[in-house]
Amino acid sequence: GAGVSQSPRYKVAKRGQDVALRCDPISGHVSLFWYQQALGQGPEFLTYFQNEAQLDKSGLPSDRFFAERPEGSVSTLKIQRTQQEDSAVYLCASSTLFREVAETQYFGPGTRLLVL
Amino acid sequence: AQTVTQSQPEMSVQEAETVTLSCTYDTSESDYYLFWYKQPPSRQMILVIRQEAYKQQNATENRFSVNFQKAAKSFSLKISDSQLGDAAMYFCAYLRRDDKIIFGKGTRLHILP
Numbered sequence: 001g002a003g004v005s006q007s008p009r010y011k012v013a014k015r016g017q018d019v020a021l022r023c024d025p026i027s028g029h030v031s032l033f034w035y036q037q038a039l040g041q042g043p044e045f046l047t048y049f050q051n052e053a054q055l056d057k058s059g060l061p062s063d064r065f066f067a068e069r070p071e072g073s074v075s076t077l078k079i080q081r082t083q084q085e086d087s088a089v090y091l092c093a094s095s096t097l098f099r100e101v102a103e104t105q106y107f108g109p110g111t112r113l114l115v116l
Numbered sequence: 117a118q119t120v121t122q123s124q125p126e127m128s129v130q131e132a133e134t135v136t137l138s139c140t141y142d143t144s145e146s147d148y149y150l151f152w153y154k155q156p157p158s159r160q161m162i163l164v165i166r167q168e169a170y171k172q173q174n175a176t177e178n179r180f181s182v183n184f185q186k187a188a189k190s191f192s193l194k195i196s197d198s199q200l201g202d203a204a205m206y207f208c209a210y211l212r213r214d215d216k217i218i219f220g221k222g223t224r225l226h227i228l229p
Contacts, residue, residue, distance in 0.1 A: 031215060042120075042207050042219030043161070056214065089159060095215075104151070105217060107161035 002026065004108035006092050012114045013082045021077045021111045025094030032075050033105060034067055035091040043091050049075060082115045089113070118143045120210050122220035129198045130228050136183075137193045137223050139208030145169075149211040150184070152193045155222070156204040164206070167191065195225075203227045 005024045013019050025032050031050055035043035036059075045059040051072035060067070064083075069075040079086055089112050093105040119142045129135035141150070152164040167175045167184050174182050179196045195202055208220040 033215075033217070040221075042209075042221050043217075044219070045216050048215060056216070091161065093161075093217075104163055104166060106163070107153075109158065109160045112159075 004092055004094050004106050006090075006108040006111050008111060009109060010112050010114075012116065014116055015084060016081050017115075018078065018080045019082055019113065021079075021090050021113070023075045023077070023092030023094075023108060025073065025075070025092070026106055029094035029096060029106075030072075031095045031105075032069060033093045033095075034075070034077050035093065036061075037089040037091055037110070039088070046077070046090075079113075082113075084115050087113055087115045118145075118210050118212055118218050120208050120218050120220040122206075122208050122223050124223045125221070126224045126226065128226040128228055129195075131198055131200060133198055134194060134196045135198055135225065137195075137206050137208075137225065139191045139193070139220060141189050141191065141208070141210050141218075143189070143210065145213060148213070150182075150191045151209040151211065151217070152180070152182070152191075153207045153209055153219075154202075154204045155207060161207070165193065198227050200227050200229065 007022045034046040037043040047067045048056040049069040064080045066078045089110040091110045092108045095105045121140045148169045150167045154162045154164050165175050165177045165180050181194045183192045205222045207222045210218045
């Protein structure tokens with residue numbers, strides 16, 4: 001497919017479990033973003049990769065959150081020892097590098113995480 | 117810090133009518149991009165329209181157009197000839213120079229048949 005894909009689409013975890021959320025960006029897109037969207041809110045920035053380099057992780061809410069993109073393509077957002085407040089939709093987006101051309105971010109369908 | 121404000125949590129419009137969604141933002145930057153994204157119940161965020169701040173001409177995409185007032189820091193979205201498929205959450209968004217997008221809280225648009 002041509003779009004951003006995310007898996008799983010839904011994840012239910014017991015409090016304290018670790019979870020891993022996957023994002024496949026659009027082929028050739030250099031930039032990759034993770035957002036957290038709480039119910040009824042707009043997405044909030046978590047972290048940003050340019051190729052395999054994590055250039056900004058200022059939005060990660062705690063050290064339980066970890067993201068990686070080892071080969072500059074697929075990215076994984078890992079949440080350790082999940083808490084109920086981690087319940088949200090996690091959105092991934094990708095974009096081309098060149099700002100002056102087009103910095104439109106294309107979003108995946110999201111992973112809805114529910115922590116019980 | 118940049119902020120994006122959408123003052124209308126919900127709006128309704130009759131099918132085939134025109135509706136305008138409001139957005140204001142705060143920034144000290146002179147060069148930036150603004151976007152309207154649509155998020156239907158399926159949750160896939162879809163780009164509706166974008167505006168480069170250096171362009172004075174308002175962007176238009178088919179039935180969607182914006183009224184960009186740079187001095188007033190206002191960026192409203194007009195949807196003409198509303199259709200049932202337009203029902204969704206609409207997010208106004210600001211792209212910072214460091215490529216972070218700041219989203220508003222959204223406006224839920226209902227289309228009345």
